[in-house]
Amino acid sequence: MQVLKGHVWKVGQDVDTDLIIAARYLNQSDPTYLAKHCLEDIFPKLNEKIKKGDILVAGKNFGCGSSREHAPLAIKHAGFSCVVAENYARIFYRNAINIGLPVIVSPETVKMTAAGDRLEVDLIKGIIRNITTEQTYQSETLPPFMMEILEKGGLIPYVSEKVKADV
Amino acid sequence: MGMTITEKILAEHAGLKEVVAGQLINARLDLVFANDITGPLAIKEFKKIGVTSVFDQSKVLMIPDHFAPAKDIPSAQQCLEIKRFAAEQELVHYYEVGRCGIEHCFIPEQGLVVPGDVVIGADSHTCTYGALGAFSTGVGSTDLAVGMARGEIWFRVPESIKIILHGKPKNRWVSGKDYILAIIGKIGVDGAQYKTMEFAGEAIDDLSVAARLTMTNMAIEAGAKNGIIAPDEKTISYVKERAQKAWRIYQSDDDAVYERIVEIDVTDLQPQVAFPHLPSNTKPVSEATDVKIDQAVIGSCTNGRWEDLLEAAEIMKGHKVHPEVRAIVIPGTQDIYLRAVKEGLMETFIEAGAVVSTPTCGPCLGGYMGILAKGERAVSTTNRNFVGRMGHPQSEVYLSGPAVAAASAILGRIGTPEEVAQCKY
Numbered sequence: 001m002q003v004l005k006g007h008v009w010k011v012g013q014d015v016d017t018d019l020i021i022a023a024r025y026l027n028q029s030d031p032t033y034l035a036k037h038c039l040e041d042i043f044p045k046l047n048e049k050i051k052k053g054d055i056l057v058a059g060k061n062f063g064c065g066s067s068r069e070h071a072p073l074a075i076k077h078a079g080f081s082c083v084v085a086e087n088y089a090r091i092f093y094r095n096a097i098n099i100g101l102p103v104i105v106s107p108e109t110v111k112m113t114a115a116g117d118r119l120e121v122d123l124i125k126g127i128i129r130n131i132t133t134e135q136t137y138q139s140e141t142l143p144p145f146m147m148e149i150l151e152k153g154g155l156i157p158y159v160s161e162k163v164k165a166d167v
Numbered sequence: 168m169g170m171t172i173t174e175k176i177l178a179e180h181a182g183l184k185e186v187v188a189g190q191l192i193n194a195r196l197d198l199v200f201a202n203d204i205t206g207p208l209a210i211k212e213f214k215k216i217g218v219t220s221v222f223d224q225s226k227v228l229m230i231p232d233h234f235a236p237a238k239d240i241p242s243a244q245q246c247l248e249i250k251r252f253a254a255e256q257e258l259v260h261y262y263e264v265g266r267c268g269i270e271h272c273f274i275p276e277q278g279l280v281v282p283g284d285v286v287i288g289a290d291s292h293t294c295t296y297g298a299l300g301a302f303s304t305g306v307g308s309t310d311l312a313v314g315m316a317r318g319e320i321w322f323r324v325p326e327s328i329k330i331i332l333h334g335k336p337k338n339r340w341v342s343g344k345d346y347i348l349a350i351i352g353k354i355g356v357d358g359a360q361y362k363t364m365e366f367a368g369e370a371i372d373d374l375s376v377a378a379r380l381t382m383t384n385m386a387i388e389a390g391a392k393n394g395i396i397a398p399d400e401k402t403i404s405y406v407k408e409r410a411q412k413a414w415r416i417y418q419s420d421d422d423a424v425y426e427r428i429v430e431i432d433v434t435d436l437q438p439q440v441a442f443p444h445l446p447s448n449t450k451p452v453s454e455a456t457d458v459k460i461d462q463a464v465i466g467s468c469t470n471g472r473w474e475d476l477l478e479a480a481e482i483m484k485g486h487k488v489h490p491e492v493r494a495i496v497i498p499g500t501q502d503i504y505l506r507a508v509k510e511g512l513m514e515t516f517i518e519a520g521a522v523v524s525t526p527t528c529g530p531c532l533g534g535y536m537g538i539l540a541k542g543e544r545a546v547s548t549t550n551r552n553f554v555g556r557m558g559h560p561q562s563e564v565y566l567s568g569p570a571v572a573a574a575s576a577i578l579g580r581i582g583t584p585e586e587v588a589q590c591k592y
């Protein structure tokens with residue numbers, strides 16, 4: 001997977017799935033529709049302002065709450081290339097990998113990064129560079145099988161290959 | 168080396184003698200289910216995998232409960248999608264509105280989950296079934312799709328935190344909801360992130376199965392992967408009446424490894440209230456009595472069971488809901504609804520001036536049947552009080568058990584059953 005580059009949108013800690021995509025929009029599951037309402041109670045009209053590839057930086061326990069996969073889908077389809085957080089709620093983390101949204105754990109980056117900074121994320125090496133402040137951080141890399149899922153574009157393409165191999 | 172209940176269940180389902188925390192395993196699944204919100208996405212992903220049928224028609228379940236009976240056309244469309252899929256796949260367990268209820272009330276009530284099972288549901292509160300000694304956890308729609316296709320899924324074996332509750336509460340209204348709110352208040356919304364919360368101690372032994380289900384239901388609110396309680400006589404008699412399959416009882420070994428042990432004495436515990444906007448923002452009810460409310464909700468997968476309704480009715484009987492308050496009572500399942508009709512609870516609620524609804528998630532997630540306007544406040548027996556959870560982003564939700572919610576409905580502000588007893592209306 002390529003190196004990701006974008007401007008930072010920053011949110012605080014314990015940002016829950018209702019804030020990422022409110023239940024009032026869950027009567028539909030079309031990703032483009034969900035993306036329109038992504039994080040709207042924090043950043044109204046985010047979808048009009050975001051530039052493709054931008055990076056969401058968050059505090060601890062990002063994505064806590066519901067199991068709705070609509071949350072990582074909304075983030076991905078809003079145009080974010082990845083999320084960098086102090087840590088994640090379990091189901092959100094798993095869902096993000098499964099749908100092919102890279103999620104990086106780096107408390108240092110979160111601390112030293114401001115909204116609007118430009119970041120460069122090398123997923124394979126786990127290196128995050130803040131281009132604005134010229135600082136570099138090393139994050140933990142993903143376990144190889146999760147990296148493989150991401151490279152295949154998510155869990156479904158990964159599993160369907162196995163299904164084909166079984167036949 | 169000793170193992171916890173969770174480790175034993177996972178080892179058995181992975182075909183291994185032993186597992187340790189941190190290990191990655193593939194576990195066999197006994198039940199895989201989704202609802203009207205998560206189902207359509209799961210079905211869409213399932214169709215991309217390249218299999219034609221689910222792994223076992225008796226182990227995959229679809230249930231319309233979140234926005235059902237459908238609140239609008241898109242919701243109706245989602246309900247229809249899961250219904251069609253159930254028909255196409257000839258699923259044994261599909262239940263139409265009017266024959267089910269809120270998934271986490273309905274599934275254990277019908278004996279569709281039993282001790283020793285491994286269950287995944289595309290709903291975060293799937294952790295509820297741990298109260299019966301099963302391993303159950305919430306997943307997203309893609310994991311669910313893979314579970315439906317393969318009948319197994321990967322897990323990282325979680326570390327366990329043992330939470331021991333000592334004592335007998337002096338306050339008769341203190342129960343499972345107050346315990347779990349107190350625990351989350353103590354360890355925080357990420358206090359058990361990725362871990363197992365294993366509940367034990369004499370205060371747990373004294374709880375009804377319903378109150379235990381309330382506790383494991385909210386394990387996710389501390390970030391846990393699952394909550395679990397060792398089965399005892401009460402569990403077995405609950406399961407015996409309903410089980411649709413064989414069960415298997417596991418207990419933790421004495422030398423099982425816990426990452427951490429948390430002990431709480433509940434003797435002097437007051438009913439708890441979680442203030443906006445996190446379930447960990449808990450305070451004793453005595454510090455909440457000046458909070459005026461516009462709505463009281465009694466229901467949900469946390470507190471929509473028979474015992475919860477009974478407690479609320481006891482408090483509301485002979486009183487009137489405060490003139491400025493909407494009280495909304497939602498039985499968790501059709502069986503609970505019917506029993507509440509037969510045993511006169513409905514009469515009590517309606518005479519008091521409450522709305523009684525058909526089983527649904529409804530207002531719990533801000534769906535319908537009691538959405539809050541800007542600036543409004545609700546006390547609710549549900550499980551989340553996030554920003555905008557029950558309606559407008561500038562509304563507020565205070566979480567409590569059924570006793571406090573029922574009392575507050577009468578008082579027009581957060582309060583206790585003791586205060587209601589002195590109340591004229």
Ligand code: SF4
Nearest residue numbers: 292467468528531532
């Ligand atoms: S009652 Fe609330 S928490 Fe429970 S399943 Fe329904 S929406 Fe989720």
